[in-house]
Amino acid sequence: QVQLVESGGGLVQPGGSLRLSCAASGRILNLSDMRWYRQVPGKQRELVAVITSGGSTNYVDSVKGRFAISRDNAKNTVYLQMSSLKPEDTAVYYCAADITYNDFTGTPVSVKDYWGQGTQVTVSS
Secondary structure (H helix, E strand, O other), X not given: XXXXXXXXXXXXOOOOOEEEEEEEEEOEEEEEXXXXXXXXXXXXXXXXXXXXXXXXXXXXXXXXXXXXXXXEHHHOEEEEEEOOOOHHHOEEEEEEEEEXXXXXXXXXXXXXXXXXXXXXXXXXX
């Protein structure tokens, strides 16, 4: 009943920029906290940035000053603006959200960390 679809990944040179988007669709009643994670093969998924419904943000230390998370509540979309990219930022980036939606019976269901499918970001010269 709900989908999170990421876009905007790709190949970029060190020092470059990318903007990731994650759009939520479906029978959504409420989007609370929204998050970006990243994962490198063989390593645990890492929380990169979070934005609350009120717009408060927080970042992992390694991206502070380089990444910016934002959201457009009218579009049910969260963004991650990534600048001054480094090779160590290479990963699959996933968005996740705390969502309340109506299931097929019309009953509200709340899910924490509803995941998108991920988008690959590669930083390389």
